[in-house]
Amino acid sequence: MTQNDKRRGNKGGRPLKEVRKNIILTFKCSAFEKMIIAQKAKELSLNISEYIRQMSVNGKVDQQVKIFPAEVLALSGTLNHIAANINQVAKKRNKDEDLSMLERVDLQNLVPMLKGIAEEIKNYLR
Template identity: 35%
Template sequence: MAKKRIRDKEVKFFVTAAELELIDKKAEVAELDRSKYCRQMTLDGLIIKQDFKQVDDLVYVVNKIGNNINQIARRANEVEYVSLDDIKYLKKQLEGIYSQIERFYDGG
């Protein structure tokens, strides 16, 4: 009598010849056959998804501050004076950048 399979569901996907070669090499290094390697990677493998929203937000803030600095510089050249409020405003904006950078490096 034939032995009943534990894994009785088939999963198929298509790869190129180069991808198949790479899968086989990785399976060999892991000392697994192709089926076991693919199953193991599917169940326990690591997928890295990169989210650049924080970087986009940081770029937006930096651009905004750059525009503000240009406006203040233009005003300073026109009247040869920069107010304390302008300097405080720029300082606050820079603190926002530092905060964004810290959140980025702390992982969110």
């Protein structure tokens, strides 16, 4: 049993962080300054605390703006669509309901789509 397990009573859950951010700093600024800080943090997809922390410690903020290619967004949308269809089929099958002919055709069309997506991923990773 590790020290963390003893302290938490071995309840499981989220593991403790190595470096906890449990110290609160406060400072005063004008409403206009707060608006500017909030806007700059938003532009970098950071919350205000993280923006101020990085600026204070490093003197700059590492830009972590994630821009996904259109292909990745399209793939994500297609996978979500397929997942929704599979979920509907699973619900029907769990209720012992038969699938309609249209639903069977949709399922048959999903198989080649899934194989195509798998092939695109393989090609992309080569």
